[in-house]
Amino acid sequence: MQLPRYHRLRHSFYRLEGTRCAACERSFFPPRTLCPDCRSTDLAAHRFGGSGTLYSYSHMNQAPRGFASIAPYTVGMVRLDEGPLIMAQLTDVEGVELHIGMAVEMVTRKLQESSEHGYIVYGYKFRPLILPPTAARSSPPDAAVAT
Amino acid sequence: MRNVGVVGIGQCPVAEHWDRSLRDIATEAVTAALHDAGDPAPGALYVGNMLAGQLTGQENVATAVADAAGLLPIEAIKIEAACAAGGAAIRAAYLAVAAGAHDCVLAVGVEKMTDHLNDAVSAALATAADADFEAGHGVSFVALNALLMRRYMHDHGVSREAFAPFSVNAHRNAACNPQAMFRAEISVDDYMSSPVVADPISILDSAAICDGAAALVLCALDDDHLYPHTPIRIAGSACATDTLGLSERRDPMHWQAVADSADAAYRQAGVGPSDIDAFELHDAFTIVSALSLEACGFAAPGDGVRMAADGSIRREGDVPIATMGGLKGRGHPIGASGVYQAVEAIQQLRGTAGEAQIPGARTVMTQSVGGSGSVAVTHIFQG
Numbered sequence: 252m253q254l255p256r257y258h259r260l261r262h263s264f265y266r267l268e269g270t271r272c273a274a275c276e277r278s279f280f281p282p283r284t285l286c287p288d289c290r291s292t293d294l295a296a297h298r299f300g301g302s303g304t305l306y307s308y309s310h311m312n313q314a315p316r317g318f319a320s321i322a323p324y325t326v327g328m329v330r331l332d333e334g335p336l337i338m339a340q341l342t343d344v345e346g347v348e349l350h351i352g353m354a355v356e357m358v359t360r361k362l363q364e365s366s367e368h369g370y371i372v373y374g375y376k377f378r379p380l381i382l383p384p385t386a387a388r389s390s391p392p393d394a395a396v397a398t
Numbered sequence: 399m400r401n402v403g404v405v406g407i408g409q410c411p412v413a414e415h416w417d418r419s420l421r422d423i424a425t426e427a428v429t430a431a432l433h434d435a436g437d438p439a440p441g442a443l444y445v446g447n448m449l450a451g452q453l454t455g456q457e458n459v460a461t462a463v464a465d466a467a468g469l470l471p472i473e474a475i476k477i478e479a480a481c482a483a484g485g486a487a488i489r490a491a492y493l494a495v496a497a498g499a500h501d502c503v504l505a506v507g508v509e510k511m512t513d514h515l516n517d518a519v520s521a522a523l524a525t526a527a528d529a530d531f532e533a534g535h536g537v538s539f540v541a542l543n544a545l546l547m548r549r550y551m552h553d554h555g556v557s558r559e560a561f562a563p564f565s566v567n568a569h570r571n572a573a574c575n576p577q578a579m580f581r582a583e584i585s586v587d588d589y590m591s592s593p594v595v596a597d598p599i600s601i602l603d604s605a606a607i608c609d610g611a612a613a614l615v616l617c618a619l620d621d622d623h624l625y626p627h628t629p630i631r632i633a634g635s636a637c638a639t640d641t642l643g644l645s646e647r648r649d650p651m652h653w654q655a656v657a658d659s660a661d662a663a664y665r666q667a668g669v670g671p672s673d674i675d676a677f678e679l680h681d682a683f684t685i686v687s688a689l690s691l692e693a694c695g696f697a698a699p700g701d702g703v704r705m706a707a708d709g710s711i712r713r714e715g716d717v718p719i720a721t722m723g724g725l726k727g728r729g730h731p732i733g734a735s736g737v738y739q740a741v742e743a744i745q746q747l748r749g750t751a752g753e754a755q756i757p758g759a760r761t762v763m764t765q766s767v768g769g770s771g772s773v774a775v776t777h778i779f780q781g
Contacts, residue, residue, distance in 0.1 A: 309544035318536035336645035
C-alpha cells in the first residue's frame, strides 16, 4: 500500500473510524462524505466500538500478491454492534471452531509485514471475543462464548 | 431509438495462449466477426477489457486493437466495468447504433491473463473490489464469493454438495463446444474432491484463469438487407450498479444490481423470466449462479440450488444455463466473457449451437456481472 494512501486511511485503519449522517443518523463504515439514503453531506466522523458478530468467514489458501508472507489466513464479514457490516481479516483463530453468529472484537495488527516500500501497514483485524476476567472466572469459557 | 441487431459473431478458442498476444487474439475475433457479417466497414469499435493495464502493461487498449486489426482510423474506446466489461462493451455498441451515431459497430471483449503468475492475477482481479477496505486487507476475489457461499449454506441449510450440479452442468455443456477451455465432463465426486481455494470454494466452483477474445457486429435493423445473416434483435439492454463494497449492502445475499438490470431488460423486451429459453449467466463461481437465478426471478431465495438439483438448469430443463459451458466450462477471460456469452446466444438463436443446441430457442438472456455483484449488464436477444 502506497504511503499517502496508508496515511489517508489511518483513522479508519487504526481506530475503526467511519462517518455518521447528521440528517438521518445512519452510520457508515467505510466512511462516506455523502449519505446515499438522504443525500445529505452533513456527515461527521464516527468511531465504532469494535465489537460485533461474525456474518461469514473463509480460510484463504491462496493469497494475492503482497499478502504471501501471512498466508494462509482467514477473512470474515463482521456485523458491528452499531449496524454496519465490515470486511476484515480474522486473527487468533488457530484451533478455534468458527461459526456464524459468534462474538468477535477488533484488535490492531500488522496487515502487510513486508511491503515493497519498506514500512509495515497496521490496521484492524477481528478476533474471537476474549471475555473480561471476571466473566471468564464465573462460568466455563465455552458456555460463556455461546451466549 | 433505432432497433438494433447482431449480424456477425467471431471468437477465438478460450485457452492459455502462451504464444499469442492480446492483440493477436483480439484480431482473430474481430476478423472472424467482420467476415461473418459480410465484411462491412464498421463506424466504431468498443473494446471490453479489465486487466490489460495491470497484466499486459498496456492501456490505450482500444487503439491497440484497432491498429492490430487494420481498422484505423476507426473510433475506438475501451469500456471497463470489471468482469462485466464485455457486457458493457456490447451495451456501448448498442447505444451507438440505437442513437443513430453509427450504422454498424464492433463490440469486442478481450483478456490476456496468462502472462503472470497466479498471485499477480489474484491481486489484479481484486481491484474489482474496494481497493481500500476489501483488497487492501488481503481479501481475494475468491474469498468474497466464499463468504457469500458460506452464508448461503448457513441461511438455507444446504451443504457444499448442493452446488455441484452447477459445475457438472457447465462441464457437460462445454464438452459440446469446440471453443471451450474444458471439454471434459466431471462427476459430483470430482467436484467434492477438488482442492479448496478459499473454503468453501474449491477449484471446481471457480472459473479458471485463461485468455480469450470474442466479437459482435451490430447494425441498425433498417439496414439488415446489407448483411448475409438475418439479424438477431437486441430486445433488451440494461446496466445497473450496487455498492462497490460487498459489506456495504443492506443484504449482501440479494444481488440488487443483477435484479435491477434484469428487470429493466425484461421491461424493454416485454418479456418475463418464463419467456427466457436459455440464460447465459455469470457463473464465475457456483454461488453466483444460485444468486443470479434468484435475483433474476427464476427462483425464490434459497431455491437457486434446488433448480440445480432438479435439473432445471440442464439443456433439457426449463431454464438452461451455461449452455455452451458458461464461465466455468468455456472459460472466463474476464473482459471477454460477456461477449462470448452473446456469441453463444446468437449461435443458439441461429440454430448453429451443434450438440449444445436448445431446440426452438427464440429468446436468450445474457448477463455479465462485475465485482461481487456491484455492476451487472443484461441483454435479451430474440431470433
